[in-house]
Amino acid sequence: MTKQHANWSPYDNNGGTCVAIAGSDYCVIAADTRMSTGYSILSRDYSKIHKLADKAVLSSSGFQADVKALQKVLKSRHLIYQHQHNKQMSCPAMAQLLSNTLYFKRFFPYYAFNVLGGLDEEGKGCVFTYDAVGSYERVGYGAQGSGSTLIMPFLDNQLKSPSPLLLPKQDSNTPLSEAEAVDLVKTVFASATERDIYTGDKLEIMILKADGIKTELMDLRKD
Amino acid sequence: MFRNQYDTDVTTWSPTGRLFQVEYAMEAVKQGSAAIGLRSRSHVVLACVNKAQSELSSHQRKIFKVDDHIGVAIAGLTADGRVLSRYMRSESINHSFTYESPLPVGRLVVHLADKAQVCTQRSWKRPYGVGLLVGGLDESGAHLYYNCPSGNYFEYQAFAIGSRSQAAKTYLERRFESFGDSSREDLIKDAILAVRETLQGETLKSSLCTVAILGVDEPFHFLDQEAIQKVIDTFEKVPEEEEGEDEAEAGAAQPAEQGGAGAGDVAPMEM
Helix, strand or coil, X not given: CCCCCCCCCCCCCCCCEEEEEECCCEEEEEEECCEEECCEEEECCCCCEEEEEXXXXXXXXXXXXXXXXXXXXXXXXXXXXXHHHCCCCCHHHHHXXXXXXXXXXXXXXXXXXXXXXXXXXXXXXXXXXXXXCCCEEEECEEEEECCHHHHHHHHHHHHCCCCCCCCCCCCCCCCCCHHHHHHHHHHHHHHHHHHCCCCCCEEEEEEEECCEEEEEEEECCCC | CHHHHHCCCCCCCCCCCCCHHHHHHHHHHHHCCCEEEEXXXXXXXEEEECXXXXXXXXXXXXXXXXXXXXEEEEEECHHHHHHHHHHHHHHHHHHHHHHCCCCCHHHHHHHHHHHHHHCCCCCCCCCCCEEEEEEEEECCEEEEEXXXXXXXXXXXXXXXXXXXXXXXXXXXXXXXXXXXXCCHHHHHHHHHHHHHHHHCCCCCCHHHEEEEEEECCEEEEECCXXXXXXXXXXXXXXXXXXXXXXXXXXXXXXXXCCCHHHHHHCCCCCC
16 A cells, blocks of 8 residues: 555746855856746746845745745845844844744745855855755855756856865855856856756846945846 | 722723723823924924933934834833834734735724724723824825824824924914925924924924934935934024014914814813
8 A cells, every 4th residue: 555645736846046156245146037837937037036135135946936935024024123223134144034934934844945145244245055944054156946956066166165164264255356256157057058948048147245236137048 | 189089990981981091191192202293295204302311311212113104203101102113013014015015004003093992991901101193105195193092093284292292283283284285395394393392492403303204205214413403504593583484474374273283182082
């Protein structure tokens, strides 16, 4: 007698890839704009990047309904924080909040694979990478989503960020300039688009610096 | 003298149909330092007098941001006011979360009023000892409401609460008919002038008052001291002229200003 399995799942995977790279005084967060289900495309123009605070930007792939719900919760919590502290949340604070929010639903998780990018309290770029239930780590660069397995090894090759667990403590930020980092992001996405069917259409790049956020859009292969 | 017999409990009526505990709560509002609100068609200005306990301490915060489109000024027990502001913020955030749109001001004041009413009908509670001037902007325009400890609320064109607020109310009564079409700058000037009235003789300085504004295309924010001082400088420089103007106006204006500000005098508990 084999165990009966559910013929309905509360989750779906809408595909897509998210990448973030931390620099000395900037952070690049990028994601493709394709939203799919199964082998079909739902939208070629769906943004997976969401600004949570002045210095913290979240990019998530996975089940976009859960991602949207997660963004709403974080937005409300940020408003409460601003009322209580009279200032915006810092990126490390938002990172911890995101982790707690994810773990809160440990037994019915948000199907969201997150990369949080921003500037830390010292003005340096920071990237935090998460799993679905809130385990997180500060890194120099990160990739999540359907194309992450194609992108991550290449980023390791190019950026080779030392482990934050090594002593003496080394900066995990890349010494690359902003222009070089943006170029690298465009290259990895173009490559990932070639082999990952769920990645493509357009690439949205957000560059976070102390004076503000710039957004760039680049076309990717649409097949 | 007979008041003392029926005033122990908020749930005890007096033979003349009054709830004395609620009326005493309204007295607490009158003891607090003044808070003023006025509105035009597109903006709402809230202003209050900063009174510090002593020179050593900082002054109490009496104006709170509830959301980008709603602010509140309080008078009375500021601790109660702080707690109610937190409640208002929470209601606003919950509404935004559920409906992805800003909370209409009229809904918020009803929630507040219902919350206040509960405290007038429970033997283990006491009424909130704070009056709230809620100013906000929504689809139906700019609004200013006053919430009492009794659980009543009224909409106003302009209003003042707290100690020596009658002086400000008199000033506002003379001018309120023009507020609807006032420019943003004139509205701020009127608010500060109303604050000056409550100071009764004391020189008006920017450190003595706090002003906040919200309006169409302008989220709620406080005016900084320099901006307030600039407005004060426009009329404090020629105090003689200003007083002469006001007197002429008072003479010319009709005494039939029973409209918005008048409704406040008919508030049930105010005897």
